[in-house]
Amino acid sequence: MVQDLKLYEEGITKFYASSDNLKTKDSVFYNPMMRISRDLTLLVLAFLRKMRGEKKISFLDLMAASGVRSLRVLNELKDDRIKVHINDYSKLCYNIILKNIKLLGSHDDEERVKVYNEEALKFLSNSQYYDFIQIDPFEDINKFLYPAISKVKNGGILALTTTDTASLSGTYPRACVRRYDAVPQNFDFKHEFGLRILIRAIQIEGSKQDRLLKPIITYYYKHHFGAFFQVIKGRERAYGPFKNHEFLLYCTNCLNRKTTRSLFNREICDYCGGRMKFAGKFYTGKLFDEEFLKFTENILPKRNYPLSKETEKVLQMIREEAGINSPYTFNLHLLSQKFKLKLVKMEKLIKLLKSRGFNASRTHFNPLSIRTDAGVKDIIDAMKHSI
Ligand SMILES: C[S@@+](CC[C@H](N)C(=O)[O-])C[C@H]1O[C@@H](n2cnc3c(N)ncnc32)[C@H](O)[C@@H]1O
Ligand SMILES: [Zn+2]
Known part of the structure; x- marks a missing residue:
C-alpha cells in the first residue's frame, strides 16, 4: 500500500510519518503532543551516560512507529557509544524507519543502529539485555512489563508511556481494579493518584523478579503518563517500595486526606467526624530522583539538543514540587x-x-x-x- 507521508521536524531532526499521523491503524503514527516523553528519553539517556562513564550503552526502542525517538537519540545526543536498536511489528513502520535512517545520512551505520520488524514479546524472548528499554504501545502496557523489566541490565532504565488514563484516573474504576489491582480516585488529584497506582503495579512486576524499580522521573501531561525507572537488582532492594504502597483515606465533606497501611478502623475523619472514603493501594514515595533533576538543571544551559518550551516548563515545576514530602x-x-x-x-x-x-x-x-x-x-x- 502506498502511504501518504509527510516530512516532520522535532528537535533538530527531520523524519517521515503518515500525513494522517494520529491514526492508529495502517499508518505510521506520530503524536507531537508526546514530545515531552521523547525529550525526557534524551535527558535520561544522557544521565545514564554520565552514570555509566565510558562504557557503551545499548538503547532499545521496542515500539518505534516512525522511529522519531531513536532518530533524535542518534541525531541530537551525538554519542557513538550509544547503540540503538529500533523495532516495530508493522511492516509499514519498519520500512519508514529504514527510510528515516537514510534521511539522517551519517547514521546509516550497521554497528550503531539496527532495525527489527518483530512482535515485541517475541523480540524480547530472544533478545540481548539492554541498558535502556523504552516501551510505548497503543493499548495497555501490562503484558509488556514483566519481559521488558527482565531484559534491563542492572542499574539500567525502563521507560514507558501509557494513555490508559481513563482506567487509572477513575473513569473506569473496574478496569483499574482488573488491570492494576487498585481502586482509583475520581476526585481532585485523580491524575497523580493514577500515576501512583501505575508505579505500584510496575514495582510489583519488578519485585517478582527481585528488582527494584526506582522512579527517576514520572509525570502526567496531556492525557498520557510517562515514567522512567532505574532497575536495580537485589531481594532487599526489591522489597523496599512495599512500605510505600498504601491506601488513601479522603473525606469528601471537608477534603481532609491521609494515607494508611491498613484500613482497619480508620474510616472516621479526624477533622469533621464524617466517613472517609478509601482508594488505592498507591505508591506514596518519591516521583522524581533529585540527582537526575540536578543533572537536568546543570546540563540544560549547555546542551546542544533542544527541548520544547513545554518540557522545560514541566521540568521547572517538577523541580519546585520534588522536595515536598506529600503524595497528593x-x-x-x-x-x-x-x-x-x-x-x-x-x-x-x-x-x-x-x-x-x-x-x-x-x-x-x-x-x-x-x-x-x-x-x-x-x-x-x-x-x-x-x-
Ligand atoms: C504509540 S506508537 C509508538 C510511537 C513512538 N514510540 C513515538 O514516540 O512516536 C505504538 C507503535 O507500537 C507498535 N506496536 C504495537 N504493538 C506492538 C507489538 N506487540 N509489537 C511490536 N510493535 C507493536 C505499533 O505498530 C505502533 O507503531
Ligand atoms: Zn472530614
Whole structure:
C-alpha cells in the first residue's frame, strides 16, 4: 500500500510519518503532543551516560512507529557509544524507519543502529539485555512489563508511556481494579493518584523478579503518563517500595486526606467526624530522583539538543514540587467552592504557607492545585488570610 507521508521536524531532526499521523491503524503514527516523553528519553539517556562513564550503552526502542525517538537519540545526543536498536511489528513502520535512517545520512551505520520488524514479546524472548528499554504501545502496557523489566541490565532504565488514563484516573474504576489491582480516585488529584497506582503495579512486576524499580522521573501531561525507572537488582532492594504502597483515606465533606497501611478502623475523619472514603493501594514515595533533576538543571544551559518550551516548563515545576514530602495535592478551586472562600492568588498562598513553616509549591499535575505538607485546615486558614 502506498502511504501518504509527510516530512516532520522535532528537535533538530527531520523524519517521515503518515500525513494522517494520529491514526492508529495502517499508518505510521506520530503524536507531537508526546514530545515531552521523547525529550525526557534524551535527558535520561544522557544521565545514564554520565552514570555509566565510558562504557557503551545499548538503547532499545521496542515500539518505534516512525522511529522519531531513536532518530533524535542518534541525531541530537551525538554519542557513538550509544547503540540503538529500533523495532516495530508493522511492516509499514519498519520500512519508514529504514527510510528515516537514510534521511539522517551519517547514521546509516550497521554497528550503531539496527532495525527489527518483530512482535515485541517475541523480540524480547530472544533478545540481548539492554541498558535502556523504552516501551510505548497503543493499548495497555501490562503484558509488556514483566519481559521488558527482565531484559534491563542492572542499574539500567525502563521507560514507558501509557494513555490508559481513563482506567487509572477513575473513569473506569473496574478496569483499574482488573488491570492494576487498585481502586482509583475520581476526585481532585485523580491524575497523580493514577500515576501512583501505575508505579505500584510496575514495582510489583519488578519485585517478582527481585528488582527494584526506582522512579527517576514520572509525570502526567496531556492525557498520557510517562515514567522512567532505574532497575536495580537485589531481594532487599526489591522489597523496599512495599512500605510505600498504601491506601488513601479522603473525606469528601471537608477534603481532609491521609494515607494508611491498613484500613482497619480508620474510616472516621479526624477533622469533621464524617466517613472517609478509601482508594488505592498507591505508591506514596518519591516521583522524581533529585540527582537526575540536578543533572537536568546543570546540563540544560549547555546542551546542544533542544527541548520544547513545554518540557522545560514541566521540568521547572517538577523541580519546585520534588522536595515536598506529600503524595497528593490540593485543588484550590475545589477548596474555595466547598468553603465559600474567595479564590486567592496561588503565589500569595504559597508564600504565606511557607512563612508559617510549611513547604508548598505549584505542581505540574494541575495548574489549579498546590503541593504542600500542610493539612486541609492549615490551607483553609491561609486562604482566609491571603486575600
Ligand atoms: C504509540 S506508537 C509508538 C510511537 C513512538 N514510540 C513515538 O514516540 O512516536 C505504538 C507503535 O507500537 C507498535 N506496536 C504495537 N504493538 C506492538 C507489538 N506487540 N509489537 C511490536 N510493535 C507493536 C505499533 O505498530 C505502533 O507503531
Ligand atoms: Zn472530614
